[in-house]
Amino acid sequence: MSTKVKAVTRRKWTGDRTLTWVIRVILLLLTVVYIYPVIFAALTSFKDLTEFYSDIWALPKQFLYMNYVDAFTTGKIGEYFLNSVIIAVVSLVGIQIISVMASYALTRLRIPHTNIILMVLFALQILPTETIIIPLYVEMSKMGFLHLEYVPIFLAYIGWSIPGSTIILKNFFETVPKELLEAARIDGSGEIKSLFLIVLPLMKSAMCTVAVMNLNFVWGELMWAQITTLLSDKGIPLTVGLLNFKGQISTNWPQLCAAICIVIIPLYIIFICMQKYFIAGMTAGGVKG
Amino acid sequence: MRKRAKQFVAAAMAGVMALGMAACGSGDDSKTTAAGTEKGTEATKDAGTTEGNSGEEVKLVTIIEEPNVEYYPVFFEKLKELYPNYKITSKTWDQGQVEKTVKTAFAGGESIDIVKWFPNQMESFLNSDMALDLTPYLDDEWKSIWVDNALDIGTYDGKTYCLPITTVYPDIDVNVDLMEKAGVEVKDEWTWEEFVAACEKIKTNLPDVFPFGIKDTRCGWFMRNAFLQIWDTKAEMEDFIAGNISFKDERVVAAMDEITDLFVKGYAYPGEGAFSQTNDQIKAAFTQGKIAMMFDVNNGGQQMHEQMAEAGYKNVRTIGWPTMAKGECEYVLGGCDGYFIPANCKNVDAAVNVLKYLTSEEAFKLQVERGDVVPANVSAGDNKDAEQFARDSSKVYPKEIMQLSSELGTYVDLSLAANYYYDKESTLNELEDLREAALAAK
Amino acid sequence: MSRTTTKPAKKKYGKLDKKLMFIGILFLMPATILVAFTTIIPVVWNIVLSLCKWNGNGPMEFVGLENFTKLFTDTPTLKTIGNSLFIAGVSTIFTMVLGILLALMIYKTGKKEGAFFRFVFYNPNIMPMTVAGLLFVFVLAPDEGLLNNIFAAMGLESLQHAWLAEPGLVLWTLAIVAGWKGSGCIMMLIYTGVLAIPDSLFESAKLDGANYFKEVRMIILPLIKPTICMVFSMEVMWSFKTYDIVWTMTQGGPGSLSKTAPISMIQQAFTYNKFGYASAIGLVFSVIVLICIGVVRRMLRSETYEY
DSSP states (O other): OHHHHHHHHHSHHHHHHHHHHHHHHHHHHHHHHHHHHHHHHHHHTTSOHHHHHHOTTSOOSSOOTHHHHHHHHHTOHHHHHHHHHHHHHHHHHHHHHHHHHHHHHHHHHTOTTHHHHHHHHHHHTTSOHHHHHHHHHHHHHHTTOTTSSSHHHHHHHHHHHHHHHHHHHHHHHTTSOHHHHHHHHHTTOOHHHHIIIIIHHHTHHHHHHHHHHHHHHHHHOOHHHHHHTTTOSSSOOHHHHHGGGOOSSOOOHHHHHHHHHHHHHHHHHHHHHHHHHHHHHHHHHHHHO | OHHHHHHHHHHHHHHHHHHHHHHHHHHHHHHHHHHHHHHTHHHHHHHHHHHHHTTOOEEEEEEEEOTTOTHHHHHHHHHHHHOTTEEEEEEEOOHHHHHHHHHHHHHTTOOOSEEEEOGGGTHHHHTTTOBOOOGGGOOHHHHTTBOTTGGGGGEETTEEOEEEEEEEOEEEEEEHHHHHHHTOOOOSSOBHHHHHHHHHHHHHHOTTSEEEEOOGGGTHHHHHHHHHHSOSSHHHHHHHHTTOSOTTSHHHHHHHHHHHHHHHTTOBTTSTTGGGOOHHHHHHHHHTTSEEEEEEEGGGHHHHHHHHHHTTOOOEEEEEOOBOOOSSOOOBOOEEEEEEOBTTOSOHHHHHHHHHHHTSHHHHHHHHHTTOOOSBSOOOTTOGGGGGGTTTGGGBOOOOGGGGOHHHHHIIIIIHHHHHHHOHHHHHHHHHHHHHHHHHHO | OOHHHHHHHHHHTHHHHHHHHHHHHHHHHHHHHHHIIIIIHHHHHHHHHHTEEOOSSSOOEEOTTHHHHHHTTOHHHHHHHHHHHHHHHHHHHHHHHHHHHHHHHHHHSOHHHHHHHHHHHHHHHHSOHHHHHHHHHHHTOTTTOHHHHHHHHTTOGGGOOOTTTSTTTHHHHHHHHHHHHHHHHHHHHHHHHHHTSOHHHHHHHHHTTOOHHHHIIIIIHHHTHHHHHHHHHHHHHHHHOOSHHHHHHTTTOSTTTTOOHHHHHHIIIIITOOHHHHHHHHHHHHHHHHHHHHHHHHHHOOOOOOO
């Protein structure tokens, strides 16, 4: 590598291009390691159970789309899917609005040691969900939230995600040049207006990152969703529905993989759609200088 | 300025917390009332009956249904016909989640009405009074469905909490084709020495095939069976189960050494790492003909035979677990699946009615048709394979050293075999500590 | 850190401060209430519980510090905390290095490719643990596992191992898999941090004739230090929360060699009904994590750059 570095400095343009190619090759090699689980799940979803056990790595002999049909018909995937979408949308909007407000206020108010307070709040969640949920469940039960559809689920998701999201957003709020905000205030534009007109457009990429991370959590959480929907057969999200595919004596892996593919495809689509905002964030950053 | 903001935030937080804590506090009150209803079963009983008769909707939640098992949907259809006013919500049973979900719901004062659990492992719910005593409801007519003494397994201090529905015990699925190739004659029952000899023969004659495979969580079953079998008399065994014989007793140590030897000699698939094979790995290896014998449970046998037939091994047989018994202790470990009603159940009568159906002749017959072994007076029907999956059901001994305390139980079941292999001395010490702690607690 | 520079400016707008404070508090309210409801109260409840004996039913019995004194003599449980620390340490370092490298490499590629690679590397995060666990169990299997077969194909039989079964290896393996799974998230955060650097800084570097390595060393790394610091703290916390990954891959085995603190807590609470003791383990564990995060932050502390 070190000799290459020297070469790069001598012939800048071609050297830079070589480096890009080297990076490309490394990334492509790593891609195999990172994409393999999806390919594995997708391939498995087209097999039947005996085929799966007789050679785990083999390609499916024929494409058994029956697993997908079964997943939809026996697993009530459609209904669960809708529930998951509702929970995810409400939670994400809630998390985003509340965390943006909180992180903005924290940055502007300059309350001392906010970072430490936030970190402690965040780190307190190290207690496994299992021990947090008993008191939370008692609270929800007392307040009568338990018998409402969706409400207990997204309240908890929003509450749990706020500290982490606020930390990330605050970190990026601090990179917004102070002069921009100060200038806005001399102009007399209100705090809320300056938040929406000046700061948020600069924060697009950070907000997307937070949204993607939270979506990931909200879409995949199991324990709390399972406990709060324990007494009802309504409002059950996908993750809980997936349990219907995991048997004790034997798990029908191909069917489970089909169900999982159905669960993660929407995440992929959202992720791909969001990609363009990361680029948008980059150009917006250019304004700053 | 900043200080005032801080104060305000602090005050607001304190207020919110006080509110929340008050809510938690009042949670405790309701819990005691829930426990109260358990004592006054008679009172709830009356309330339940009037509710049931008036045709009002009764909501019930069950955690018993397992995926890919045909008879549960039939049960729920039937229950709908029998009790049209019951609205039953069926939740999927998942062993890893049951204790968490039921106990969390219990703490919140919400009740689940029927839960599937293991009658011989009710300690986990009983030491915090979370299971309802079913004895008052069990009349002679209801009891007559079970074979003699079958209810004992879910009975603690004379009170029956959990009703057994299937008999489960370990056995071996054998790939007979491979055994014949290795020149081993398969018998229905093996002594320990015969089993070891068979392993040795397979290893020498078929170098590519491993004599046996066992999944990670089942390795402890070797020890558990040994603990039942190595005694000269039943009295001695019961003494051990009561915790009065040390784990350092030479018979116990000798048995554990013999078991560990199987792994030292590399009979277990895949040699190094034999304690860490998941169910899927073992099944895959068995399906691929890499192992000759697979340790299994009796109620998984039928499915395994079908899978092996599809994979091209039509000649699969299920035989008994090799026994170490020299004296009168011809026992195997085993247990049951069963149903219990949590102590804070609000519609006890409705739950009992559902339970009565689930343990009726009709329900048991449906289970038998699918290859389950049931502890009930129901004929096996025309399922000809059923015999080999029920052979040892009369040998099942329901009490084990594991019941001394949940800590000891978990250790023996999940950690003992591997820990003994890696570090014999400290494992023996740990076992002794757990045994003494359990005795001290009693 | 930059407070000193803005302080005189603040005095000038004294009138506005009141309004600013009001809005600030208004903005903080919903977050405060929800966090109190979902995190602080449960944690306080856990603290109270850790001083009590409670079997999940009936009243709690105050026992003082008994649970804590018991914990410090309970070697098997202390061992599980040690295992957690080990996995967290190894996986944090692995994830951070991998995540930062990936972010820097992706930054160097074009827009479309970048989008593709970001998607690919974030992918393990999306995969449910059950499937990832199943896959890795088979990849790492001693007999027919992909990894051992690759080694065999390369003629490196001496490198073959029972990755999830050998006492000295199982924790390393779990840590690396956990690190791999988390690296996509770190990559995203670091990448977002790099995006926030003004282009003008790069342009001036280009004029100076700096190559990418120099750019990374002189511009990117110093400027994203606050981001790295934040991500590091979060990663330390995430890496301690190793429940699913261990549970799906080894269930704490072989024996109890890879049992981590969360597993032993859940067992204490839900199998043995020792909710008080479980809370005590949880709190001691949380304090250890907080100390780790504190140490990490102190090590990385630096002045914030203004640009």
